[in-house]
Amino acid sequence: MQLAPATITRLVAKARQARTHAYAPYSGFAVGAAVLTADGRIFSGCNVENASFGLTICAERNAVAAAVCSGQRPVAVAVVTKEGGVPPCGACRQVLAEFSPGMPVILAAAEGDGVELCTLGELLPALFRLPEP
Numbered sequence: 001m002q003l004a005p006a007t008i009t010r011l012v013a014k015a016r017q018a019r020t021h022a023y024a025p026y027s028g029f030a031v032g033a034a035v036l037t038a039d040g041r042i043f044s045g046c047n048v049e050n051a052s053f054g055l056t057i058c059a060e061r062n063a064v065a066a067a068v069c070s071g072q073r074p075v076a077v078a079v080v081t082k083e084g085g086v087p088p089c090g091a092c093r094q095v096l097a098e099f100s101p102g103m104p105v106i107l108a109a110a111e112g113d114g115v116e117l118c119t120l121g122e123l124l125p126a127l128f129r130l131p132e133p
Contacts, residue, residue, distance in 0.1 A: 003036075003076055003104050008115060011036055011078035012108045018044035018059065019080050019110060025049060031081055033059035033088075035067050035074035043067040043074075060092035064099070076104045077120075084109030085116055093124040101127055 003011075011034045019032025026049050034044040045062025060077060067074050077096060079088055085107050088096065096103060097120055105123060107116040 001075060001102070001104055003106075003117075007036065007076075008078070008106055008117075011042060011076065011106055012080060012115060014042045014044045015059075015078040015080040015108065016110060018046045018063070020046075022046040022059065023048045026051070026053070029081070031059040031079065031086075033063040033080070034078045035060075035063045036076040037067055037072035038075050039072065041067075041070075041072060043070065043072065058089060058092050060088045061095050064095055073099045074103065075100050076106070078106040078108060080108050080110055082110050084112070084114065087118070087123050090124075093120060094128060096120055097124055097127040 014034035015032040019030050022030035024030045031047040034042050036042055043063050043066040045059045047059045049056045064074055103120045105118050105120055
């Protein structure tokens with residue numbers, strides 16, 4: 001799937017906006033994410049940390065959950081961190097792959113114009129799949 005430059009700009013802007021709401025008192029590592037759905041809608045999420053670290057939820061999974069709760073499925077994702085260039089963690093890669101194994105992934109910094117583009121397949125070449133019944 002090819003993304004138009006205007007779509008990339010919109011996704012990054014929504015991810016940047018979401019990052020401002022991150023709750024990261026333990027790591028100080030605020031992340032914003034935005035997923036695009038097939039109908040062109042964008043759903044965003046931020047990371048929410050917890051003192052019980054295992055209960056922390058990543059920005060990407062929050063954005064996916066928002067899309068799914070609205071009856072949509074993600075087809076592309078943008079991830080914004082302070083310095084940029086940080087791909088989704090392994091758990092988020094697997095969650096994203098559930099919906100679109102080859103989806104475009106946009107990595108961007110909190111400020112500036114530069115973005116990195118890759119595909120989820122490049123980040124997770126051997127995703128987990130259940131065998132077909």
